[in-house]
Amino acid sequence: MNTKRWTYRQTLTPNQQAQADTLAASINVNPFLGRLLVQRGITTFEAAKAFFRPSIEHLHDPFLMKDMDKAVSRLLRAFENQEKIIIYGDYDVDGATSVAVFYGFLKKHYPSIEYYIPDRYIEGYGVSSQGIDYAEANGFSLIVTLDCGIKSADKVADAKSRGIDFIICDHHRPDTNLPPAVAILDPKQEDCAYPYKELTGCGVGFKLLQALCQQGFADEDELMDQLDLLVVSIAADIVHITGENRILAAYGIKKLNERKRVGLNALIEIAGFKNDLDVTNVVFGLAPRINAAGRIAHAKEAVRLLLCNDKDEAEAFAQEINKHNSDRRTFDTSITDEALNMIREDAWMVSANSTVLYKEDWHKGVVGIVASRCIEHFHRPTIILTNSHGKAAGSARSVPGFDVYEAIEACADLLEQFGGHTFAAGLSLAVDNVPAFRMRFDEIVKNRISPEQLTPLVDIDMDLELNAINAKFYNILKQMAPFGPENMTPVFASHDVRLSGTPTIMKEKHLKIEVFQPSPQGAVKFTAIGFGMADLYPKLITGKPFSIAYTIEENTFRDKTTLQLYLKDIRFE
Incomplete structure (x- = not known):
């Protein structure tokens, strides 16, 4: 059969x-x-x-995005008043490229900025208390988030009480409770009229820079030199390659193949690519190496590499990141084998409609990869959890046609936090809640998934x-x-x-x-x-x-x- x-x-x-x-x-x-x-x-x-x-001329007017005028106005005021600004990004590829694009471009024109990426294991996803403490202690009055922030209402409120403003650039689905930011740029807001909804976090940050350029801050042609980084975010985040993303990706691939960015070139060489790259090469060759920095060590290393202008330094960074990627592969292989054996040895799990696994000593940095590997063997929505600061935390992956985010949302009362997209999400919950969550999640999947969706397509x-x-x-x-x-x-x-x-x-x-x-x-x-x-x-x-x-x-x-x-x-x- x-x-x-x-x-x-x-x-x-x-x-x-x-x-x-x-x-x-x-x-x-x-x-x-x-x-x-x-x-x-x-x-x-x-x-x-x-x-x-595809033509750059067909990109949408950035000011069609809700709050874009507010975001531009607040940034221009910060420049005028010489305020200190933090560019705050997530630790995955989209976050690292977002920071490299936004910080790298602004730094050429405005000196009083730093970038900050939270530690995956100590601070976790999104805006952290440590990040806000750092901003307050060092006199920063404005934080621009990239690829995160839409779920951080309480942290943004805390920062506001300390006199720190936020501009949020995100592309994840918003909650009903939005952060009290000066501006929220997220085309997935229901009342946002922006015509294209599938931008990456880096893409949303790019649109803010484009709007700044249109207000005379810098030459827009100079901004287009950042498209080699933007295409990496588009490829790695597995977003739609249609409309605006397709235009940005097409130009970005051309820029990438011009090999003008020292840091990316070092990664391309260590990945063994000799010919021109395409999106697949980025997904499987560059993205895992950039991601490895944040999974095994700290994502700041990836940003340093992407911003690096010294060839020898870039090669040394790339070697180090490549080692992290090799370590990641080792974790990935051993944990995947362990996870598959756990399923095969449990009759209920073998016949279930979903997979939810928890083991406290699995490496948090590879659980998303392991979830994808499990789907290759057991074609069904999968969640892999490990212990993180006393909580069960991990990643979900889905199968074509099934919205894993909505299934997780239906279990919200059992969770501490969750967020993500149709096919990929992150979550955390009390360890004691894992058995109840496993049963509830499987029941929801059973009621919502079709038999066809459980068969590889x-x-x-x-x-x-x-x-x-x-x-x-x-x-x-x-x-x-x-x-x-x-x-x-x-x-x-x-x-x-x-x-x-x-x-x-x-x-x-x-x-x-x-x-x-x-x-x-x-x-x-x-x-x-x-x-x-x-x-x-x-x-x-x-x-x-x-x-x-x-x-x-x-x-x-x-x-x-x-x-x-x-x-x-x-x-x-």
């Missing part, structure tokens, strides 16, 4: 198919690409031009004939990047596929095959790679036709570049 569920993103109506054919003709691409564009809401020549050629854009794949087809496909949520790398399915030659097993678990489809015009052969699919070898060598779901990538070997298929699944009819 096949363990994965194949679903097609959209079947075009006759009217949409006509649009696809017209569009394909007008931009001179094959009909498959026309269908692919219409599926993604691109139906006209003008829309296709905007999609394939292969989301397919369309059926494709292998003979339709050629260099021109792939070159157009490449121009649909940057890829990410809501603009994912296209996945195709081909049927009645045959083997050419004998499959190869690589490293005892991966599969390499050569495939073709019979065709009167002659069949084109492609190499296909299936990671973790070695167990399918016996079925493949029976010689029976099969179907494949795959993405198309370039593969360069010994200076020769060819198109290769990366298998998502193989289905035997």
Whole structure:
């Protein structure tokens, strides 16, 4: 029985198919690409031009965001009065890049600023009492938060009573009880008219800097030099790569590949990247290393690296962060193994609709990664908890289509704190409440999740004939990047596929095959790679036709570049 569920993103109506054919003709691409564009809401020549050629000119006016005028006014007053300002960020990649962008840009024009990132283990997420104490003791009168603050109403109220103002730049869902800040910039506020809701924390901070530039504070072209850092936040935070994020990401990838930032270059080199980077490289190569600083040591190290201008110093920082990342991998592997064994050894957990695990000595810095790893084996909403200052604290991850934040919110009476997004959240609760929370959470998941959501999904854009794949087809496909949520790398399915030659097993678990489809015009052969699919070898060598779901990538070997298929699944009819 096949363990994965194949679903097609959209079947075009006759009217949409006509649009696809017209569009394909007008931009001179094959009909498959026309269908692919219409599926993604691109139906006209003008829309296709905007999609394939993202332009900074299409960014929204920052002053459309609620409280932007108040935020700009307060900052300009601070500059005029020579006030001391703290740039306060979260300790993850979005937070570190936010601080590097905001502090790095402002510092060139205004000297009386510092940055502050809370210690993950001592202070925890959000605005901390220690941070406010530091601001008061050192004469800071304004704090600008980045990627945090929307959930810190009590801390902001405390700071206000001490004469310290807050500007909050956040992108997480707000509570009904908002902090008493001078300005709250968060497009997810219900009464915020800003047209694009999916900015990262770094993106919201960027919009504030853009608004400052429009008021004459600095040249906006200079601000665009920060887009190499902004794309790292977009990639790492797994936000939608549509609309404004897509424009920022497209320009950011170009900036990143110009390799002008010393700190990022050191990370790129130590990650082993030789060619141009894309969003996937950032997600899997750069983001974990930046994150490792905050998970294993202190996120200030990551900010120092991102702001570094000395090549030797940057290389030393990168080496240190790379070591943290190696340590993180060790923790990740051992804790994942332990977590999976805990599930397998408990009959109730094996048959549950969710996973909630607690162990007091797990490393807090990797629980989110472990939750994602568990979902690869048990495809269901997962929460991994460990002891942090006497509380059970940890991270939640979800499966496509299920809102884990809302499920956690339904258990609010059992929790101390929680926050996050549809697919990822953080929470803390009394250790004694973990068993009750596990049962309540599982009951909520059971009542809200569909059986289909508990089955791993292969989301397919369309059926494709292998003979339709050629260099021109792939070159157009490449121009649909940057890829990410809501603009994912296209996945195709081909049927009645045959083997050419004998499959190869690589490293005892991966599969390499050569495939073709019979065709009167002659069949084109492609190499296909299936990671973790070695167990399918016996079925493949029976010689029976099969179907494949795959993405198309370039593969360069010994200076020769060819198109290769990366298998998502193989289905035997």
